[in-house]
Amino acid sequence: MHEYYYLGSETALTRLHGSERHLCIDTRSGESLLLAIGYPIEPVEIGVMLRFLAPGDFFIDVGANFGLFSIMAYDRLGPRGTLYAFEANPHTYGFLSKSAIVNRLHALPNYHFINRAVTDHSGSMPFVYSPGMLGSAHLDEGRHGTADWIKIDVAAVALDDFLPPETKANFVKLDIEGGEFAAIRGMRRLIDRSPDIRILFEHYLQVGATAEHATDLLALLRSLGLHVLIVKGDGELELLPDGNVPTANSYLLATRTPERDLHIGKEAILIPPRSLHYHRVFADEGVPMLRPDGVFEYRSEGRQHIAEPALFFGPYMPLAKGTYQLVLHGEWQGAVDIAVTRELGHCEIARQVITNADRQIPFTLHENAADIEIILRKFPDLTHVMLTSLEIRRI
Numbered sequence: 001m002h003e004y005y006y007l008g009s010e011t012a013l014t015r016l017h018g019s020e021r022h023l024c025i026d027t028r029s030g031e032s033l034l035l036a037i038g039y040p041i042e043p044v045e046i047g048v049m050l051r052f053l054a055p056g057d058f059f060i061d062v063g064a065n066f067g068l069f070s071i072m073a074y075d076r077l078g079p080r081g082t083l084y085a086f087e088a089n090p091h092t093y094g095f096l097s098k099s100a101i102v103n104r105l106h107a108l109p110n111y112h113f114i115n116r117a118v119t120d121h122s123g124s125m126p127f128v129y130s131p132g133m134l135g136s137a138h139l140d141e142g143r144h145g146t147a148d149w150i151k152i153d154v155a156a157v158a159l160d161d162f163l164p165p166e167t168k169a170n171f172v173k174l175d176i177e178g179g180e181f182a183a184i185r186g187m188r189r190l191i192d193r194s195p196d197i198r199i200l201f202e203h204y205l206q207v208g209a210t211a212e213h214a215t216d217l218l219a220l221l222r223s224l225g226l227h228v229l230i231v232k233g234d235g236e237l238e239l240l241p242d243g244n245v246p247t248a249n250s251y252l253l254a255t256r257t258p259e260r261d262l263h264i265g266k267e268a269i270l271i272p273p274r275s276l277h278y279h280r281v282f283a284d285e286g287v288p289m290l291r292p293d294g295v296f297e298y299r300s301e302g303r304q305h306i307a308e309p310a311l312f313f314g315p316y317m318p319l320a321k322g323t324y325q326l327v328l329h330g331e332w333q334g335a336v337d338i339a340v341t342r343e344l345g346h347c348e349i350a351r352q353v354i355t356n357a358d359r360q361i362p363f364t365l366h367e368n369a370a371d372i373e374i375i376l377r378k379f380p381d382l383t384h385v386m387l388t389s390l391e392i393r394r395i
Contacts, residue, residue, distance in 0.1 A: 002038035011095070012036060013102060017043070021071045024098035026091075029134040035066075044235045045173075045200060045251050046072050051264060052198050053171050054275035055315040056080040060159070062118045062183060063175040065092055065135055067099035070113075074105060075318050082110040084163070088117035088154045088176075089129050089137045117156040119179060120186035127154040138177035158186030168194045174201040181217045184224075191224045196272065196294055198261075199226070199254040203246050214245045227258040235266035260388075267394035269317075271374070273387060276314040281306055296330075296387040298378070309337075309377040311385065313345075319365060319372045319392070326350075326361040326374065327391040334382030342369045353379075362395075 003015035003022070010027045017040040025032040034041055049069060053059060053076040061070045064085040077083060083105075087093040093115040100106040100113050117125060117139060128149045129137030140151060169190055174180050180201045184191075191197055199221070203214060218228055222242065229237040231251040239258055240246065255261050264270050273296035282289055282303065289298050289311065298311055326340060332355075339351040340363045350363035374390065 004036055004038075011098075014038065016068070016072065017041070019072060019075070021074070022099070022102050023066050023068060023071060024095045024102055025066050026095055026131075026134060028131050030132055031065075031135045035068075041068060044231060044233065045069075047235050047266060048200060048231055048237075048251070048253060049073060049171060049173060050076055051266070051268060052261070052270050053077060054270065054272050055317050056275050057170040058082045058168060059084075060169055060172045061085040062173065063087070063177070064096050064113070065175075067096045067113075069173050070096075071099055071103055071105070074103065074111075078315075078317065079108055079110075084112045084114065086114050086116050086118050086157075088115070088127055088139070088156070089134065090115055090152075090154070091129070091131075092134050092137065115155070116162070117154050117179075118159060118176065118183045118186065119156045120158050120182040122157045122161050123155075124153050125156045127152050136177060139179050159183070160187055160189045163190060166193075169197050170194070172197065172199045174199065177202075178204070178213070181213060181220065184217065184220055188224060191226070195256065196274075197226075197256070200231075201252055201254070202249075203252050204249050218245065221254045225256060226254040227256070229253040229255060229258060229261060237262050264391065265393060269319075269392045271315055271317075271390040271392065273312070273389070276312040276374070278312050279308050279310060281308050282311070294388075296385070298382075298385040300378075300383045311336075311376045311378055313373055313375045316371045316373055319369050321365045321367050321369075323364045323395050324362070325393045325395055326363065327393060328354075328359045328387055329389045329391065330385070330387035332356055332382065332385040332387075334384075335379045336382060336385065337377040337379065339375045339377075341373045341375065342371055344371065345373060345375065 005013040012025050012027050013022050014025055014035050015022050017038050025035050053073060055078045057077055059073050059077055064070050064087045070083055070085040087096045097113055105111045126140035128140045128151050130148050174183055221228060228240040230240050231253055232238055272294055273290055274294055278289055289296055291297055335353055335355050337353050338361060340349045341347060350361055352361050
């Protein structure tokens, strides 16, 4: 039975579909009707986000609304991750902040819930919203016209001005009803210093995103070194050729690695080396195994005296029961021992000795796991390993 609690004053708590988490909602707003009955909201888009988010990542949710994407992201990010959730509307922000409290995220030092609009400059801007459909709120561009729209002034920021100057983001979600161009223009420095960034955004023709607007937005993304993928209705990704503009409403994914992203299936979870843990003894040798470009690389030369066999372990992420394959993307010379465990290694699920010719490890979870761990151990004959990513595929 679906969990739903009416708290009075048009406020309710509802359990999110497919999750143990809850959302605080305004029962007057149209999108709350489906949330109230436990219907999955934007499951394809959330699936894309979870496909590429990894434990410990830096996630920015622009246009957070009640907090659907932010709350769903927590189980992947974990307490090591960082979240900045921006909601411009002070009324809606009240529900976002309550969602953070209900899910005990408000006390995490790296989780930030911010009542600001995101655009290309900082200051005060006119903003409009309808109490009957809070998800359609936007910075005022003269597109409202019905009697129930409320006009207010809100505080706005550019991400390049607001975030710490050393910030590197891994994933950004934008859902700001036609304000995406200005928001991206205000985060150009962030994009430039974020080698692994992906941006999920809405291409919605009915909110003023004209063909000219879309052309400018796509040109801006490409000038920043990003390629654009179309998120299809079944969750698969499709490359949008340069110069083309979608003719229908859709979500788009901007990425630096389109070829790799296209090969990550919709039932897959990408695990980048940055989300794993490494023994300090290897770093003490002066050559870190996690390269600046995010690739994991181990060479035995100069490290033969190190007795520790585990090259990495982690990422300690939740995984639903089911049958999976662990796939390693990379190359190595020699043999490695790879294990999939839970409960901090005390419960072994699968283990294999593999070579470069055999890189898939099947395993089955008979119940949900809260802390999946992958351990890679070296054998004496191992001379070199290079991994760009790991992937867990549901089969």
